[in-house]
Amino acid sequence: MSLSLLAALLILQLLLLQRAELAASARWRPVIAKVCAVMGCEVPLWHQPGAYTMLARDVRPVSGEPGVLSVSASFRNDAALPQAWPVLYLQLTDINGQAVAARMLQPADYHSDAAHDGELAAGQSASVSFRIAEPATPIVAFNFDFR
Numbered sequence: 785m786s787l788s789l790l791a792a793l794l795i796l797q798l799l800l801l802q803r804a805e806l807a808a809s810a811r812w813r814p815v816i817a818k819v820c821a822v823m824g825c826e827v828p829l830w831h832q833p834g835a836y837t838m839l840a841r842d843v844r845p846v847s848g849e850p851g852v853l854s855v856s857a858s859f860r861n862d863a864a865l866p867q868a869w870p871v872l873y874l875q876l877t878d879i880n881g882q883a884v885a886a887r888m889l890q891p892a893d894y895h896s897d898a899a900h901d902g903e904l905a906a907g908q909s910a911s912v913s914f915r916i917a918e919p920a921t922p923i924v925a926f927n928f929d930f931r
Contacts, residue, residue: 804828813865829903833930835863836870839909843876843926846915856913857928861904868903869895869910871931876923885919888931 803820806812807827820827839858846852855874861867869891876885891902894912904910 829868830863830865832863832865832867833870835861835867836930837862838928841926841928843874843923845918851918853916853918854913855916856911858909858911859930860909861906864906866903866905872912873929873931874916875927875929876919877925877927878921879924881925884921884923887916889914 803816803825807816808831813827813830817827819825837860839860841857843853843855846854857872859870871891872889872894874887874889875883878884894914895910
């Protein structure tokens with residue numbers, strides 16, 4: 785085998801081994817996608833939490849169920865590529881602006897089909913709703929973040 789063929793094989797092996805890290809880069813992602821198309825490997829979904837836009841959100845008590853809050857939100861993937869459903873970070877605060885409770889929600893916690901429907905297309909919107917226990921300290925505000 786020639787030295788140039790061995791070098792090409794080494795580079796290909798490095799690309800395959802580091803494909804998750806390289807696919808996270810907008811510069812390297814097209815290269816990794818082409819290599820995986822030929823080699824039959826998977827390219828991880830794009831991950832750009834800052835490209836999610838919150839369209840609407842609401843947290844309110846559930847009528848007739850003391851101690852339970854209904855949470856609903858709708859958001860859009862404004863990234864140029866499909867993304868996995870985001871991890872939602874919900875923080876509840878008291879009258880002084882102090883965090884009373886916080887919860888990190890995995891896609892399976894708020895989206896029943898997340899395992900089967902693992903991505904949101906570029907420009908696609910989604911609506912989610914779920915219930916959580918109300919903290920003992922009264923809350924007056926809430927905040928969502930995407931992770």
